[in-house]
Amino acid sequence: MQITILTYSPEKGVEHFEALKDLKECTSAKISWVDLQSDDPDEIKAIASHFRLHELAVEDCLTPGHFPKLEDFGSYLFMIFRAIKASPEVEQIWRSRLQADPQVTEELLGDEDHEEVFTRKVAVFLSDKFIITFRRRDVPWLDAVTRQVRQYPERTIAQGTDVVGHRVLDVLFDRFARGVGFFENLIDEMELQAIADQDQFDVRQVMSLKKDLASLRQLMREQRGVVARLGSDADFIHEKQRRYYRDIDDHALSIIKTIDKEIDGLLGLRDTYFAMANVRLGDTMRILAVITTLAAPLNIVVGLYGMNFEAIPLLHSPHGFWLVCVTMIVLVGLMLAFFRRKQWL
Incomplete structure (x- = not known):
């Protein structure tokens, strides 16, 4: 388990805790951020009990392979996002799949991401007083965001939970764009291989990658829908902050367009391969x-x-x-x- 609790009050500023027993510090704080990485149901249930989170939301947190969603529970929002893994890990997973090495792939994926092999689930609870981020597996950039909030509290957590939420989602979508960029390089490699050594080129790789990209595109469309709601009429997002969420919406659209371009490139590569084969x-x-x-x-x-x-x-x-x-x-x-x-x- 790894837990980071950040509390803010005008009198004490930002305080940092790293134990479940310190959840009581959130009661007196003006704003709290609890970031939990754990696969122990009892730990997320302990947090849920303290903040009075609905059991259905807790169940969604613990269920692997959930797609993006947003639910309004009245006193807080519950959201699920999918964060793409780091580019080196994405590349390693893809290479292992090409080599048909299920053992290596299983070790890389763990027991969570069988449905979306390149992503990890991040659950977010957001209200005026608290923001909770939860993931079962390691998401390194979230640790970097917590450090940034501790370093610049007046520009982040002191401004409200919606500012912290924006920062989390902004980095999530930025890393997603980088991860998708790896596939662009992979397609370039495939094109060179198809031209240089057609006998060794396997067109099934093209179709497999197209399927993966189509899944990522659908996932990003779902995530864009969540962000669009945050930027329009969702509760707990202040009006001055909505424009920043709309900016993330634009970023999501650009990611979708990038994936569309990559899929078009794969279809063109497939057609080129068959044309060369016919020649x-x-x-x-x-x-x-x-x-x-x-x-x-x-x-x-x-x-x-x-x-x-x-x-x-x-x-x-x-x-x-x-x-x-x-x-x-x-x-x-x-x-x-x-x-x-x-x-x-």
Whole structure:
């Protein structure tokens, strides 16, 4: 378990605690932020009991693989977001999947992210007095945000929970954009491989990546819907802060457009691969047709001299065999010259 409790009051400023027993400090504080990383249901239930969180929201926190959502429980908002993993981890997962190594992939994913293999769930509770962030697995950038809030309290937590919430979501979407950028580099690699070594290129990789990107796009659309509500009519978001949430909405739209562009690139790569395969097939068929055409007159000559007749020209001549061979070579040469003149070869 890892818990960070930040409390703010005008008299004491920001105070920092790191134990569940310190939740009582939130009672007297003007604003509190509790950040919990744990897979122990009892710990999230202890926080839920202190802040009187609804049991259905707690159940959603503990359920793996939940998609983004926003629910208004009257005294607070409950939200679920999906945070993309760091780019090196995303790359490692993707490479292991290409190599069909389920053991490595299982170790990387743990038991949470089977449905969305590149993301981790982050649950957020938001009211005027508190903000709670919860995740079962490590999300390193959240620790960085807590440090930033401790370092600059007057610009963050002192301004309200909606300011802290904006900072959390702003970094979440920024990291999401970086993670999606990895796939752009991967598509470039695939294009180079398809051109350089078509025999080793596996078009199934393209379709697998397209499926992953389509899942991320749908996920981002859901998250954008949540942010759009925060920027328009959601409770506990002050009017002056809504414009900042709308800015995140714009960022989400740009991420969706980036994913759309990457999917279009994959479809173009797939079409290019099949076009190149058709060209190679056409080349092969043309060569086979030429071979068949060249063999036709030779078969005629051989067939004629294989007939059971006594009166066949040059049949008993000592030079007959060689003359026939020269004739066949000349025929092949003339036909090749004709094919080249017609640019069939």
